[in-house]
Amino acid sequence: MTKVLLASSLILSSFSGLGADLTVEEQRIEKATQAMPQVMAAFKGDIKAFEKKWKKANSYQQAKDLVLDYSSQLWRDAKKRITTANNFDDRELYWARLLSSKVMRSSTPKFAISDTERSALLALLENGSRGRTDLEYTQGTTKKILLTGFDPFLLDKNINQSNPSGVAALLLDGQVISYEGIDAEINTVMIPVRYEDFDKGMIEELLAPYYALNNVDMVVTVSMGRTDFDLERFPGKRRSVTAPDNANIVYGGTQTAPKISSLNGRPLPGNEFVEFSLPVAYMQKAQGPYKINDNHEVTTLEQTFSPGSLSALKSAIAVNGGGGGYLSNEISYRSIRLRNELNSSIPTGHIHTPRIAQFEPETEEKIVKQIKAMLEQSLPAL
Template sequence: MDTVKTIAGLVGLTAVALVLSPSAAHAQDSNCYDTTAPLTVEEQRLDDTLVTGGPAVGPALVKLAGFDGRVANFTAKLCRQGAPKQAQQFVEREGAALWKAAVARAQSTTTLAHDAYDDRPLYWARLQLSSALRQWKPRFAVSPADRAKLVQRFDWASRGLSDVAFPAQPGVRKIAVTGFDPFQLSGTNVRRANPAGAAALQLDGRQIDTPTGKVVLQAAVLPVLWGGFDEGIVEQFYGTALQQGPDAFVTISQGRPGRFDVERWAARWRGGFGDNNDVGSYGSVPDAAGWPQPDDEFIETTLPHQKMIDAGTGPFTVAYNPAFCEWVTVDVELSCRTDQPTPGRVAASGGGGDYLSNESMYRANRLRTGWGATDVLGGHLHTPVLGQPADPAALTDAAFEKQRRDIADQVKALVSVV
């Protein structure tokens, strides 16, 4: 795979003409981007196809969802930003607008040409726009650090972090939740979706009537990137929620085949597995600057796991997973059990493993306990694994869409029980 791409490759499909048009209206746009500027590994996958000579998967999914016009509009307007403050406001506004459009599409009550539950168009549209930001040649000087900050501001807004606002309604339970981007996207797996991200889009802003009263939800989608976690994205979302008196935190990710798991333990350890930029990280979970940082090796869920199991949300089984591993001697000897961690020992993995799923639970609940919010419930829900379309050259099929819908709808039911 080439390490740099052209804007035509980034925008893809019908959007290209709006950026590289030879007409006078867009004459300067073709000089607005440095096509030699490198992209991240994640962004380079925008050119990946399922079959040789076939369409690029990411841009095709963006077009199916109707987000291609939004991408073209962004890349054209970015060229017209004339000052740093103006650019900052533009990227934050556009990021928030992309998130809101994805949530509105996901929760649409009208019949759409492409499955409303598909989380992938948001993911790939976000990468198209972050790629444009990396290759943009502004009219003013911008340092690498300033550009990185612009990308982060756009990214966080496009994930739902800029509109975390619970309504001020008495007697309403307020729950903050996060899902994840698709991951493990190498080769033909580039078409993968993540039901946890699909569930987050279904839940953001929802007000759900339950037998015990109304539940209101705020949601965001987290990156599958160690670097994003190092920047404090988990703490930023849940910290904003904490300031509004929530009742519960539920971090959500894709887990095991065929069942949901409420994880008992989160561990302060990274196992080194590569993220969406093919970067690994190993060792204790780092602190996030500016937030409370208790040094617990393990944090136990306070979610009402038995209530969630007994609720009969179906169609998938719901289980309580008490497993964990600790280091007897770090990097040498492991002890894996289902009882209680040994005081003084270093964590090696929680019930959800030692990847970013586990870390989302750990960081959200480290913040909760560090804040002293012991009355706020907190824990992690692993969804069943979502398969892929049966035809290896297909972007979707009915069985794939039904499974994603079933998982996301059961997440909605389980979170409503909390």
Template sequence: MTESVRGRARMLAATAIGASLVLLPGATGAQATSPAGHAGPAGQCYDRTVATTYEETRIDTPALPGGVQVPSRLVEVGGFAPFVARLTADLCGVRSVREADKLLQTRGAELWRTAVERAQGKRWMGSIERYDDRPLYWSRLTGTRDLRQWTPRFPVTAAARASLLKTFEYASRGIASTDFSSSRTVTRVLVSGFDPYQLNGEIRRSNPSGASALQLDGQEYQVGARTVQIQAVMLPVTWSGFDLGYVEDAFGPHLTRNSRERADLIMTISQGGRARMAIEQWAGAWRGGSADNNNEGTPELVPPVTNWPQPSTNPEFIETTLPFQQMIDAGTTPWPTALNPRICEWTGNTRPDPAKVSCHDNGPSADAQAQAGGGGNYLSNESMYRSNRLRLALGATDVPGGHLHISSLVYPQDPLAIIDAPFAADRAQTIEQTVALVKAAGAAVS
């Protein structure tokens, strides 16, 4: 992310944070246009035959027999339906790409800040409990779908539409608002979580790492004479999003040597195995190609990015520098916390022969070619690899960095229930333990 993008986000913060999600009676937004360019009711500037991403098609996932349509129901019970309707209507009233960009910055920041305030109990809305990350996910996805199908009265090039999508994504994921204090008495901690994923098999999925990010964003606490500040972002579960530089744009501005808001610790967080919290010792340079939220994936080396410095030679493995022992010693509950030293590698220049993969806990061999880090070779591993590859390339070797895998969730036995008491309690305790582990890491570097 450039300084101009972050500066623009700061300028909009005051209006975005204070914006209301409530549509006044009779309010329909500015005058809209139809796909043909003629004036019409708000919301009629869309061509719903335009292709969307595979991920966005799930918005209309049919309900199970006798049940509700899960995505729209989650938006409704989360209290975000007015936001979705308002953005759909307001896009029909803008008169230029520049005006659309400003609108999307404002609405995206509003969506993120409202989700954070709701999660932290600072704003009461909807009827579902505050730890739920799913209303934010489906609301954002509805917005990106609308942007792809938006047909305003003025021309929009493919490049301009892609830029508008990125504006909305970065604002609604918190990437455009990771502002820290520059005080020398502040310890700055930057973390990331993830969207829900594996939705083909379970449309009700939540992601406790993303829900933890909502709990952590903007939190402050004291460690002796120092104040620890935490900022959080939400990453997509798409290879294409990572290829566009979402990870580097989120962490990069806080890893440059001359940044007045330089991080003191970075941590990527994702959902891992059931009933355990694993601090991954190693991240690998290989992406396994498992299907992402767009049902895409190709086995290959993690590609470089062009807008941030990269090491002259990409490391096959990157080792954590998180204060893992202090995190373990914090004694958080209910799940055990441990360092995971597992790796999978090829040796003897045998990549990518599947028969030649060796997995062990002994660290990389001298001639290792990465096949998987401790957390596998999906996007969680890649979030650690990319953020720490950039950290090393920028010379931020004094900034601890690494990845935390947290316990996965068990969903309601009733297939028609989007939430029940055991599921909610399980998710809440996993989130609270994650928050405690991040705070322990922040205390350790203070």
């Protein structure tokens, strides 16, 4: 343990005295290193090697090539590590990404890098290490599934928090599943828990090509939720929680005054509620320790209830959708709204997983196995 803590401290020491403005997420690194040194040291060799190459980069193109290669490798290595170590731990990738972005923000390559160039390179790091540049279906399967998971969140409450949806994204990416003679390849992306990314259209940018071309067979967004699995039938349009995102931004919506989010500087368009199109009856056949609920419950300004159909919500103002009033609900709303706008036929919807306390690898293993079973059971309906 002492050796691991020392190794993590050495990573931190290389940033001391540089005085650069760090993000809120990067500022948590020191606390995280004290709380879970083994997690923070998981990619220490890769990060140190990247730092050396970053500082030696002689041009923007050289730095770009470096970040493209490194970020993609970070994603691949994180998937390999979680599989071979069998540790069901998504936190290593999350913190390795932040340690890497801290290198880029706190140190300077040999060429005169501009703020615009640095921001562009940081975006490349984000995309590559989240699986955005690895979205290729190469297995020739009958069906294709796109699945998203989330980073750990509420880290000021529990710095060592894990997220089962992130574990699922790492473990299921590139897998081929089969059921009743039908096979499907799964591709996954890791989504940040940041309001700004959503407001800038990250979800729409990610999903629009698939909906426009109808070239996958199911889009499933996943996040950590309640006691059992909830398939969220009626996502709502508005934000209504006082919980901060990972950048410590509180959007300002409340249960009595929910707020509409943005899309590229304008209010997010669309109806107050939308309805998912997942094959519920098939997915509920998946065996596992948790119930799989077809959750209809929503909250409007008038009441909390479980409508039988979308038409029952026609004149309502959304407070909580099926997925609540936070980004779990919003990724579902945005994906379904976009699907409908682009007249896509791709089944789309959200899975809320059982909640864990900080890090529970045995529980997360059960959760991921049951998600995989849900996807398998859905194949005949696609």
